[in-house]
Amino acid sequence: MEILHVSAECYPAAKVGGLADVVGALPKYQFQEGAIAKVVIPAYRNAFRESGKYQFELVHQGGLWLGHDWYHFNIWKENANALGFDFYQVDIPGLLDTPNVYGYANDTERFLAFQVAVLDWLSEWQHQPDVVHCHDHHTGLIPFLLKYGRKYSGLKDIPTVLTIHNAQYQGQFGWDKLYLIPSFDLWKSGLLDWNGAINPLASAIKCAWRINTVSPSYMEELYHAANGLEGLLNAERSKARGILNGIDDDVWNPSTDPMLPANYGIKDVTKGKKANKESICEEYGFKKELPLFVFIGRLVGDKGADLIPDAVGRALYDHAGAFNCLILGSGDAHIEWRMQQARHVNGEHFGVYIGYNEALSHRLYAGADFLLMPSRVEPCGLNQMYAMRYGSIPIVRSTGGLRDTVTDFGDEGGTGVRFFQPTGSDLHHAIGRALELYSTKTTFNKIRKAGMQQDHSWNKAARQYMDLYTSLT
Numbered sequence: 001m002e003i004l005h006v007s008a009e010c011y012p013a014a015k016v017g018g019l020a021d022v023v024g025a026l027p028k029y030q031f032q033e034g035a036i037a038k039v040v041i042p043a044y045r046n047a048f049r050e051s052g053k054y055q056f057e058l059v060h061q062g063g064l065w066l067g068h069d070w071y072h073f074n075i076w077k078e079n080a081n082a083l084g085f086d087f088y089q090v091d092i093p094g095l096l097d098t099p100n101v102y103g104y105a106n107d108t109e110r111f112l113a114f115q116v117a118v119l120d121w122l123s124e125w126q127h128q129p130d131v132v133h134c135h136d137h138h139t140g141l142i143p144f145l146l147k148y149g150r151k152y153s154g155l156k157d158i159p160t161v162l163t164i165h166n167a168q169y170q171g172q173f174g175w176d177k178l179y180l181i182p183s184f185d186l187w188k189s190g191l192l193d194w195n196g197a198i199n200p201l202a203s204a205i206k207c208a209w210r211i212n213t214v215s216p217s218y219m220e221e222l223y224h225a226a227n228g229l230e231g232l233l234n235a236e237r238s239k240a241r242g243i244l245n246g247i248d249d250d251v252w253n254p255s256t257d258p259m260l261p262a263n264y265g266i267k268d269v270t271k272g273k274k275a276n277k278e279s280i281c282e283e284y285g286f287k288k289e290l291p292l293f294v295f296i297g298r299l300v301g302d303k304g305a306d307l308i309p310d311a312v313g314r315a316l317y318d319h320a321g322a323f324n325c326l327i328l329g330s331g332d333a334h335i336e337w338r339m340q341q342a343r344h345v346n347g348e349h350f351g352v353y354i355g356y357n358e359a360l361s362h363r364l365y366a367g368a369d370f371l372l373m374p375s376r377v378e379p380c381g382l383n384q385m386y387a388m389r390y391g392s393i394p395i396v397r398s399t400g401g402l403r404d405t406v407t408d409f410g411d412e413g414g415t416g417v418r419f420f421q422p423t424g425s426d427l428h429h430a431i432g433r434a435l436e437l438y439s440t441k442t443t444f445n446k447i448r449k450a451g452m453q454q455d456h457s458w459n460k461a462a463r464q465y466m467d468l469y470t471s472l473t
Ligand SMILES: Nc1ncnc2c1ncn2[C@@H]1O[C@H](COP(=O)(O)OP(=O)(O)O[C@H]2O[C@H](CO)[C@@H](O)[C@H](O)[C@H]2O)[C@@H](O)[C@H]1O
Pocket: 016, 017, 018, 019, 021, 022, 165, 166, 214, 245, 296, 297, 298, 328, 329, 330, 355, 356, 357, 358, 361, 378, 379, 380, 381, 382, 383, 401
């Protein structure tokens, strides 16, 4: 079985969020299941490419029209199997050679060109892969183009799978840009359309042979709330399923993680976490004996980040400064500003790091006592699984993948603190419960260890994906 994953991100080559973690891990585990898994992403000009640590070999050269503009492209293959699978990058000078993954005015054109280059390259293969696996809207036009693109008619029988990592983002653009899409049978235009716009995510939901979300609960939720795609998802129910993400043990393991000041396992968790916490407290001027709460992620409404400043501020007031809180993230300018304000008001109990810092994130999973995840929407969520693996107790709003992975400590075998409404008062109440838990050391240690023992390895999910592909070939 040969699978080609097409994505905008893949750890460690390009990471903005959880999409990269999944695309950088799943293929390794599929390889262990006996499959040949290949990954192709754009060749951004970022630290990965510029580091000189990885050797690339040119495997294909081509050119493509994007409307009236002609672009030359190269496909590079990493030639030492450094990522644990065959890894390819599409280099399109003038479009994809950017330092960041997203956030450019021409993102539509950039990812359209990426998809066309991947398909042009695929047309030149001596053989065909068994499955093309697309991730999120940046690759959402591929299932349509494989079926109906005139120049790809030789590829139309390749099964396609779409994984929806987040249905909030759909990549819509106006019909005035239709001329950018390679020629296809115009009678099929409806398969690109949703609500009067070209919608790559909707198109992939219509055209992919199978679709899946990254947790079973999120799949159910999308039938009722999918940022406008509810009706479509209900219509396509028969080909949809939820497969829970795993975590990559090679990267996320406190006993081997090279980014930690002190490594530890379940046996020496108390000592190990203390050392990690102390290093963070020293850096941020926190009192070491207080419990440490952290938030790691995009500072956006979907993650409930806007609820944190008030809820934490109120809890600090109610509990007379009985804990510290550190925020790592960036995103919405207003939420960033409110976090800075909270630091100003709460002085030595509230720290903020605005930006992206992979090493700090690892240190926080290791040094924290609690991880805050008050998400309004959470398709799977990896942070809560990393937190449990590192012995930090997740405080989660019960939604999507958070509901599938974290049980409340009040229930038998519980591993976290759960609350139900995405409101400041529910979060404030949950922080209060966490502080109470922290004060009863034996229960706290029991819950911490229960979290560390959870099996969130990729093996199960990798097998479920293999079953999904097998049903198509
Ligand atoms: N400022 C920062 N510095 C360092 N590291 C940072 C960071 N901000 C975020 N991260 C890291 O990015 C990843 C975030 O992953 P998530 O799965 O929680 O969210 P995301 O919304 O990106 O992913 C989407 O796709 C994934 C994968 O399917 C789903 O789990 C999720 O629910 C869905 O929203 C984690 O590895 C986290 O440590």
